[in-house]
Amino acid sequence: MVDFTLTDEQKALREMAHDFAEKEMRPVAWEYDRDGTWPEEVLRKAWELGLMNSHIPEEYGGPGASYMDGTLIEEELGWGCSGIGTSIACNGLATAPIALGGSEETKREFLGRLTEDFGLASFCLTEPDAGSDVSGMRTTATKQGDKYVLNGSKCFITNGGYADFYTVYAKTDKDAGHRGISAFVVPRDDTVTVDKKEDKMGQRASNTATITFNETEVPAENLLGEENHGFKLAMMTLDRTRPGVAAMAVGIARAAFEYATDYSKERVQFGVPIAMHQAIQFMIADMATDIEAARLMVWKSAVELDQGRRNTLTSSHAKRFAADTAMKVTTDAVQVYGGYGFIKEYPVEKLMRDAKIMQLYEGTSQIQRLVIARETLLPRRIEEPAPAAA
Ligand code: COS
Numbered sequence: 001m002v003d004f005t006l007t008d009e010q011k012a013l014r015e016m017a018h019d020f021a022e023k024e025m026r027p028v029a030w031e032y033d034r035d036g037t038w039p040e041e042v043l044r045k046a047w048e049l050g051l052m053n054s055h056i057p058e059e060y061g062g063p064g065a066s067y068m069d070g071t072l073i074e075e076e077l078g079w080g081c082s083g084i085g086t087s088i089a090c091n092g093l094a095t096a097p098i099a100l101g102g103s104e105e106t107k108r109e110f111l112g113r114l115t116e117d118f119g120l121a122s123f124c125l126t127e128p129d130a131g132s133d134v135s136g137m138r139t140t141a142t143k144q145g146d147k148y149v150l151n152g153s154k155c156f157i158t159n160g161g162y163a164d165f166y167t168v169y170a171k172t173d174k175d176a177g178h179r180g181i182s183a184f185v186v187p188r189d190d191t192v193t194v195d196k197k198e199d200k201m202g203q204r205a206s207n208t209a210t211i212t213f214n215e216t217e218v219p220a221e222n223l224l225g226e227e228n229h230g231f232k233l234a235m236m237t238l239d240r241t242r243p244g245v246a247a248m249a250v251g252i253a254r255a256a257f258e259y260a261t262d263y264s265k266e267r268v269q270f271g272v273p274i275a276m277h278q279a280i281q282f283m284i285a286d287m288a289t290d291i292e293a294a295r296l297m298v299w300k301s302a303v304e305l306d307q308g309r310r311n312t313l314t315s316s317h318a319k320r321f322a323a324d325t326a327m328k329v330t331t332d333a334v335q336v337y338g339g340y341g342f343i344k345e346y347p348v349e350k351l352m353r354d355a356k357i358m359q360l361y362e363g364t365s366q367i368q369r370l371v372i373a374r375e376t377l378l379p380r381r382i383e384e385p386a387p388a389a390a
Contacts, residue, residue, distance in 0.1 A: 004296075004299070006072070010068070010069060010072055013065075013069055013072055013073065014072040014073075014075075014076060016049065016051075017051060017072065017073045017076035017077065018076045018079070020045070020046065020049060020051060020076070020080070021076045021077060021079050021080025021081075022080065024042055024045055024046075024080075025042060025077070025080030025081045025084050025085070026080055026081065028042065028081075028084075029080065029081035029083070029084065029205070029350070030347070030350060032081070032083065032084065032204070032205035033081075033083060033202075033204045033205060033350050034204075034344075035204075036199065036200075036204040036205070037205065038162065038205070038207055039083075039084045039087065039205045040162075042084050042088075043084070043087055043088060043118070043120075044118050046088045047118045050062075050063050051073055051077070051088060052088050052089075052091055052114075053091050053092070053095075053114050053115055054069065054070055054073055054092070055067075055070055055092050055095070055096075055099075056095065056099075056111050056114065056115055057099075057111075060107055060108060060111035060112050060115060061111070061112055061115030061116060062111065062114075062115050066302075066306045067240070067243060067244075067302040067303075067305040067306050068299065068302040068303055068306055070092070070243075070244050070247075070302065071243055071244055071246075071247035071298050071299060071302045072247075074089055074244040074245075074247040074248045074251065075247040075248065075250050075251040075254070075295070075298075076251060077089065077248060077251065078247065078248035078249065078250065078251020078252045078254075078255075079251035079252070079254055079255045080251075081205060081354075082202075082203055082248050082249075082251065082252050082354045082355075082358075083202070083203035083204055083205035083206045083354060084205045084206070085248055085251070086158060086203055086206040086248070087120075087158065087159055087205065087206045087207065089244060089245075089248070090120065090121070090122065090123070090158045090159045090206075091114055091120060091121050092241060092244060093123040093158070093237065093241045093362075094121035094122050094123040094163070094165075094166070094167050095110070095111055095114065095121055095167070096123075096236075096237040096240050096241060097123075097167045097183050097224050097225075097233050097234070097237050098110050098111060098167060098185055098224060099111065100224075100225070100233055100236055100237065100240075101183060101224035101225030101229075101233050102185065102224050103221065105221065106185060106221065106222065106224070110165060110185055113164065113165075119164045120159045120162050120163045120164055121159075121163055121164065121165050121166065121167065122157045122158060122159050122160045122163040122166050122167075122211070123157070123158070123166075123167050123237070124154035124157055124160075124166045124167065124168040124169065124186075124211060125137075125154070125169050125234055126154060126155055126156050126157075127139060127152070127153060127154055127155060128153065128155050132363075132364060132366070132367050134169070134178065134181070134231060134234060135177045135178040135181070135231065137152075137169060137170070137171060137181065138152055138171070139151065139152025139153070139154065139168070139169070139170040139171065139213065140152060140170055140171050140172075140174065141168075141170035141171070141172050141182055141184060142172075143172070143220070146219065146220050147217050147218060147219050147220055148170075148172075148184060148217070148218050148220060148222070148223065149215055149216065149217050150168060150170055150184065150186060150213040150215075150216040150217075150218065151213055151214065151215060151216070152170065152212070152213055153195070153210060153211070153212040153213075154166075154168065154210070154211050154212075154213075155196075155210045156198070156208055156210075156361070157208065157209050157210065157211050158206055158207065158208055158361075159206070159207050160194060160207065160208070160209030160210070160211045161194045161197055161207045161209040162207055163188060164187070164188055165185060165186060165187045165188060166185070166186045166188070166192070166211065167183060167184070167185055167186075167224065168183070168184050168185075168186045168213065169181055169182070169183050169184075169230050169231075169234055170182060170184065170230075172227050172228055172230075173228055176228065178231040179228055179231070180228055181228065181230040181231045181234075182223060182224075182225075182227050182228055182229070182230040183223070183224040183225060183230035183233045183234070184218055184222050184223055184224060185218070185222045185224060186213065186216060186218050186222065187218070189216070191213065191214045191215055191216040191217070192211060192212070192213055192214075192216055193211070193212045193214060194209050194210070194211060195209070195210040195211070195212050196209060196210040197209050198210075200357075201353050201356060201357075202350070202352075202353030202354040202355070202356055202357055203354050203357050232384075235312075236384055238315075238362060238363060239305075239310065239311055239312050239315050240305060240315075241362060242301070242315040242316065242318065242319040242362055242363065243298050243301040243302040243305065243311070243315050243318055243319075244302075245319060245323075245358070245361070245362045246294065246297070246298045246301070246315075246318040246319045246321075246322035246323065247295075247298045247302075247322070248358070249294065249319075249322035249323045249325065249326035249355070249358040250291060250294050250295050250298060250322050250325070250326070252326045252329075252330060252351055252354055252355050252358065253287070253290070253291050253294065253322075253325050253326045253329040253330065253355070254291055255347075255351055256287075256326075256329050256330040256332075256333035256348055256351045256352075256355075257284075257287045257288065257291060257329055257333065259333060259337075259347050259348050259351075260283075260284065260287065260332070260333040260336040260337070260348065261275070261284055263336060263337055264280050264284065264336055267337075267338075274336070280336060283332045283335065283336060284336075286332070287328075287329045287332060287333075290321075290325040290328065290329060291325060291329065293321065293325075294318070294321050294322040294325045295322075297314065297317050297318040297321055297322065298318045298322060300314050300318070301314035301315040301317065301318040310382065310384060312371060312375055312382070313371070313372060313375040313376070316363070316368040316369075316371040316372050316375070317368075317372060319362065319363060319368050320365050320368035320369060320372065322358070323355075323358035323359045323365055323368075324359065324365055326355040326358045326359075327352075327355045327356060327358065327359055329355075330348060330351040330352040330354075330355040331352055331355075333348040333351065333352070334348050334349065334352050
């Protein structure tokens with residue numbers, strides 16, 4: 001049976017996240033966007049409520065929410081403010097490789113750290129010359145006795161300037177392409193430098209930094225999974241986080257849709273509210289359909305994960321469609337507002353800027369299409385290592 005009804009627990013979780021978005025995020029979102037201020041106070045409140053680290057299993061102190069539950073939270077955070085929401089959700093991206101590839105001890109130490117006390121972790125994959133082409137990375141990790149020494153720079157790192165530790169991808173075999181990449185958990189110390197905070201178009205409340213590892217040493221136990229298997233770990237991580245990112249895009253679109261519908265009922269032109277004009281009605285109708293379709297894709301891709309199935313195809317469908325929907329709906333919301341939509345005093349201008357990154361981070365819309373085309377035209381058997389014992 002296919003049933004789209006949420007359980008009472010899921011409805012309560014969504015309500016709690018919505019309440020948080022409405023009371024703690026919305027009132028400060030435009031101010032943080034204007035100033036690019038770090039929203040630590042809001043993050044700490046999210047941590048206290050369990051909206052941060054929701055994915056961490058109970059045995060490591062987290063609530064152990066399902067992927068489906070995670071999408072309910074992330075849609076509401078996206079509705080509240082996707083800049084602050086991205087910072088709240090970032091621990092999920094950074095810790096997925098630990099949950100997948102970390103030893104019991106590593107999981108206890110690093111997942112436990114985030115649940116015992118407020119703390120942040122960042123996912124370090126992208127480099128200045130290696131964005132979509134992950135294999136082109138230059139950061140190296142050299143084994144020296146019982147430790148690895150890391151050297152190199154990572155860019156566009158969410159929460160990078162404030163993270164307590166990082167999950168870092170580095171070349172352990174420079175000549176082996178994607179089969180020469182390994183993943184590590186790297187605590188922040190004096191050898192880790194924050195070189196640059198980006199001044200962004202949108203999601204300005206989230207911190208985005210360049211992080212450099214200068215002869216940074218980690219014990220060999222900090223290797224996640226097997227040596228030279230890091231690329232697969234990165235792909236498996238993104239399969240697991242893209243449904244949540246897509247949910248956040250749905251939240252942005254829903255916020256823009258609500259503002260546009262309310263405005264269209266108030267704004268009078270040619271003697272009637274503009275909602276009475278078919279030109280506006282058709283835009284509103286298309287927004288509603290696209291949001292509904294995007295949410296269904298998000299839920300399907302999350303449920304597949306909860307059922308233990310590989311969701312590479314459905315997570316790319318969801319990420320691509322939801323991100324493009326957020327961009328289209330926010331652009332059309334500005335259109336519904338007319339000239340006022342272009343003015344910072346009105347809310348939809350921020351949403352349009354925020355939406356753009358959804359088509360870029362965690363895999364551009366073009367990369368999602370590439371994955372969809374490969375999975376559709378050349379389906380192949382991808383062996384996922386068995387999940388590490390939870
Ligand atoms: N799960 C597990 N393994 C996977 C996988 C997945 N979803 N996708 C690919 N793999 C494995 C393949 O099976 C292959 O394994 P073998 O070494 O055993 O052959 C290996 O990974 C390489 O796969 P592929 O040939 O598809 O790699 P490409 O270099 O062609 O890269 C893309 C594939 C472009 C899809 C990948 O580099 C990518 O996702 N890039 C975008 C990165 C991104 O999202 N960056 C955003 C920053 S993170 S915030």
